[in-house]
Amino acid sequence: MSLSVRLRHDFPSMRMDMAFEVPSPGVTVLFGPSGAGKSTIILAAAGLLRPDVCRIEVDGQVLADTATGMWLPPENRRVGLVFQDARLFPHMSVATNLRFGMRRAPPGTVRFDDVVDLLGIAALLGRRPATLSGGERQRVAIGRALLAQPHLLLMDEPLASLDAARKAEILPYLSRLKTALRLPVLYVTHDLDEVTRLADSLVLVDAGRVVGFGPLTEVAARADLPLAQRDDAASLLHCRVVEHDPGRELTRLDAGGATFWVPLLDAAPGSESRIRIPAREVILAGRAPDAISLHNIIDGTIRRIAADPVRRAVMVEIVLPNGALLARVTPDAVSRLALSPGGPVLALIKSTSIEVLGG
Amino acid sequence: MIVAARAVGFGLPLAIVMAWVLARYRFPGRSMLNALVHLPLVLPPVVTGWLLLILFGIRGPIGSLLLQWFDIRLVFTTAGASLACAVMTFPVMVRSVRLSLEAVDPGLDQAARTLGAGRLDRLFHVTLPLASPGILVGGIVGYATCLGEFGAVITFAANIPGQTQTLPLAIYAALQVPGGEAKAAELSLVSLTLALIGLLLSEWLGKRLNVVLGR
Numbered sequence: 001m002s003l004s005v006r007l008r009h010d011f012p013s014m015r016m017d018m019a020f021e022v023p024s025p026g027v028t029v030l031f032g033p034s035g036a037g038k039s040t041i042i043l044a045a046a047g048l049l050r051p052d053v054c055r056i057e058v059d060g061q062v063l064a065d066t067a068t069g070m071w072l073p074p075e076n077r078r079v080g081l082v083f084q085d086a087r088l089f090p091h092m093s094v095a096t097n098l099r100f101g102m103r104r105a106p107p108g109t110v111r112f113d114d115v116v117d118l119l120g121i122a123a124l125l126g127r128r129p130a131t132l133s134g135g136e137r138q139r140v141a142i143g144r145a146l147l148a149q150p151h152l153l154l155m156d157e158p159l160a161s162l163d164a165a166r167k168a169e170i171l172p173y174l175s176r177l178k179t180a181l182r183l184p185v186l187y188v189t190h191d192l193d194e195v196t197r198l199a200d201s202l203v204l205v206d207a208g209r210v211v212g213f214g215p216l217t218e219v220a221a222r223a224d225l226p227l228a229q230r231d232d233a234a235s236l237l238h239c240r241v242v243e244h245d246p247g248r249e250l251t252r253l254d255a256g257g258a259t260f261w262v263p264l265l266d267a268a269p270g271s272e273s274r275i276r277i278p279a280r281e282v283i284l285a286g287r288a289p290d291a292i293s294l295h296n297i298i299d300g301t302i303r304r305i306a307a308d309p310v311r312r313a314v315m316v317e318i319v320l321p322n323g324a325l326l327a328r329v330t331p332d333a334v335s336r337l338a339l340s341p342g343g344p345v346l347a348l349i350k351s352t353s354i355e356v357l358g359g
Numbered sequence: 360m361i362v363a364a365r366a367v368g369f370g371l372p373l374a375i376v377m378a379w380v381l382a383r384y385r386f387p388g389r390s391m392l393n394a395l396v397h398l399p400l401v402l403p404p405v406v407t408g409w410l411l412l413i414l415f416g417i418r419g420p421i422g423s424l425l426l427q428w429f430d431i432r433l434v435f436t437t438a439g440a441s442l443a444c445a446v447m448t449f450p451v452m453v454r455s456v457r458l459s460l461e462a463v464d465p466g467l468d469q470a471a472r473t474l475g476a477g478r479l480d481r482l483f484h485v486t487l488p489l490a491s492p493g494i495l496v497g498g499i500v501g502y503a504t505c506l507g508e509f510g511a512v513i514t515f516a517a518n519i520p521g522q523t524q525t526l527p528l529a530i531y532a533a534l535q536v537p538g539g540e541a542k543a544a545e546l547s548l549v550s551l552t553l554a555l556i557g558l559l560l561s562e563w564l565g566k567r568l569n570v571v572l573g574r
Contacts, residue, residue: 048473074469074472077473079473083466083469100484
């Protein structure tokens with residue numbers, strides 16, 4: 001099953017021409033600077049904006065196809081949309097707001113009590129939207145969209161209008177939703193933290209074009225894509241907790257064949273998590289050093305070496321059995337170690353440099 | 360009083376429809392329609408009454424049809440007085456309703472769309488409830504204006520006591536009679552009270568509604 005979007009639209013100031021296809025269910029984050037065209041994709045998917053050329057297909061169901069003149073109006077699309085400003089109906093209670101879409105949709109699998117429970121809004125049901133905090137409003141808006149039994153959930157910067165504390169309050173709920181729902185989700189943000197915590201797939205959008213898309217771990221580790229140009233460039237890997245070693249205060253993680261040791265975790269063995277490894281924390285070596293404090297010496301193959309002239313650095317992309325690593329080193333290191341695409345290399349990573357993100 | 364109630368009763372729903380059309384849609388002739396709606400506001404009332412007489416008179420194009428098909432006679436009847444009042448207060452009501460419709464956040468309409476609500480569904484469950492303070496104020500001000508309507512009514516429906524005599528017509532009639540000042544004063548007091556009650560009521564209801572609407 002997949003979600004595929006293709007659209008072209010001429011705005012007075014710029015042309016949008018974008019296409020991508022991602023697996024469904026799963027959270028796909030549309031990431032890019034403001035005005036790049038992320039919201040255009042969301043509005044077109046919801047049916048609130050009609051592009052010149054557009055085809056949108058969700059799990060085999062075509063929502064819009066300008067080639068055949070097919071255009072489902074928003075009210076018949078069963079596509080949930082969470083706006084940046086929650087847009088709750090001010091004249092209804094929270095409970096009535098939640099039921100607004102549910103009453104108009106055929107019975108589905110999303111149950112009222114489950115959603116209220118999942119989002120922690122049971123105490124708010126009798127209140128009016130005007131009396132809610134920003135974070136509470138956004139949670140109700142998410143619940144309202146889910147209860148309309150959507151085939152596709154769209155979230156247009158749902159956390160952008162909230163301060164850091166409110167964001168931190170909602171993010172865990174979103175992570176829980178992600179695992180509880182079997183639903184394709186398109187999520188717009190320009191906050192990298194939300195990307196690393198929520199995304200399964202990533203679509204990079206810039207100036208009306210899609211510059212790259214694919215699984216998060218792949219796109220994040222592509223040295224030639226914009227994410228690698230950032231100061232906080234990092235690789236992301238899916239891991240499973242293998243065992244704890246309380247004596248050494250370490251936990252062993254397995255990322256599809258590559259082993260990582262990190263400082264002792266609380267997570268139960270067998271649970272899934274994702275880890276983030278900043279590119280500037282990765283050391284490359286030709287030979288394994290001995291007598292070193294380091295725990296993680298990872299075997300890999302170089303796939304790509306991309307110059308980063310602004311920082312007088314080089315980004316090296318290393319293939320692992322499952323995923324890829326990014327290392328930001330100096331051009332001098334590349335020539336001293338004689339690194340080249342296709343060649344073997346050892347990545348040295350301090351346990352304390354690995355950020356474990358959970359879920 | 361009954362004249363005014365009927366005028367508002369029939370006029371307000373029409374005013375809502377007209378206001379919705381003017382507020383939401385852009386079409387050729389829209390400004391012409393807008394001007395037509397507001398015409399009674401700037402036209403001398405007597406002219407409006409005369410135009411009604413031409414259109415709805417027994418021999419007028421609409422009046423003769425009504426008489427032939429439905430046996431309805433509007434001229435010089437209570438219904439006619441209501442029609443004259445409704446036409447005169449229509450612009451006031453449309454203005455008030457339209458302003459409140461335009462104040463409703465179109466984003467909420469979009470949200471309702473994505474939640475599966477069709478056009479009428481959205482109108483009745485989102486837009487109109489949110490515009491209700493303006494609609495209410497329009498109705499009350501319209502009612503109060505109806506009570507004071509003079510020129511168009513006297514021209515179109517005449518001044519028949521108990522049938523088409525509105526308050527100002529009664530006051531005017533009383534003033535024409537020698538020694539009628541006392542009656543005129545009495546009626547004026549009634550008029551003053553009604554107007555005050557109307558204004559206070561609309562203020563109070565508007566506040567209450569805003570509380571309900573969570574503003």
